[in-house]
Amino acid sequence: MTKQTNFMRGVRRLAVGALALAAIGGMASPAAAQRDPAYAEARSSGQVGEKMDGYLGIVGGGSPELRRLVNDINIKRRALYSQRAQATNATLEEYALTAGCQAILATAPGEKYQAPDGSWQTRGSGRPLRDARCP
Amino acid sequence: MTNAKLIATGTPVLAIALCTGGCITVNAPEEPIVIELNVNIRQEVIYRLAEDAGNTIEENADIF
Numbered sequence: 284m285t286k287q288t289n290f291m292r293g294v295r296r297l298a299v300g301a302l303a304l305a306a307i308g309g310m311a312s313p314a315a316a317q318r319d320p321a322y323a324e325a326r327s328s329g330q331v332g333e334k335m336d337g338y339l340g341i342v343g344g345g346s347p348e349l350r351r352l353v354n355d356i357n358i359k360r361r362a363l364y365s366q367r368a369q370a371t372n373a374t375l376e377e378y379a380l381t382a383g384c385q386a387i388l389a390t391a392p393g394e395k396y397q398a399p400d401g402s403w404q405t406r407g408s409g410r411p412l413r414d415a416r417c418p
Numbered sequence: 419m420t421n422a423k424l425i426a427t428g429t430p431v432l433a434i435a436l437c438t439g440g441c442i443t444v445n446a447p448e449e450p451i452v453i454e455l456n457v458n459i460r461q462e463v464i465y466r467l468a469e470d471a472g473n474t475i476e477e478n479a480d481i482f
Contacts, residue, residue: 316480359481367474376456381467416461418468
């Protein structure tokens with residue numbers, strides 16, 4: 284085998300590698316969709332908060348539009364929980380409660396969440412107050 | 419599995435007909451406040467589901 288063919292084989296291998304990398308990049312799921320601006324605004328202004336049960340809650344009164352927005356999100360969350368609960372051999376409530384633990388943990392400082400006593404709390408820089416069973 | 423439902427119904431405050439100065443009217447909320455405590459869900463179940471739930475939240479950032 285000549286040096287030339289070895290070189291060519293190396294080039295080909297590199298090309299295949301690059302193609303494989305490109306394919307992996309292409310397969311990666313597209314960046315998760317962003318929050319609707321109205322929802323993002325309601326969160327940051329503390330009009331909505333994360334409840335312990337895995338659903339979004341309205342803090343205070345809430346306009347009809349806000350209620351609609353929260354309802355819409357909660358219907359979507361429920362469908363998702365139901366689907367994942369089935370896939371993980373869990374009940375809807377088990378999955379939703381676990382998601383609640385995680386969603387509360389994921390709140391940003393200034394956002395609202397529901398503490399184990401049911402009160403609305405504003406997330407500070409430390410860990411949120413969560414159910415004792417939360418991981 | 420039983421969900422202990424604590425239903426705190428807003429007690430309608432009866433307007434006192436002959437209310438004089440200094441009277442405050444409190445309106446009851448439109449819907450009852452329902453807090454569901456899933457007391458029978460065990461910690462080990464939550465620990466088992468934690469990673470999957472975390473991923474679900476990350477992958478559906480538009481509704482979380």
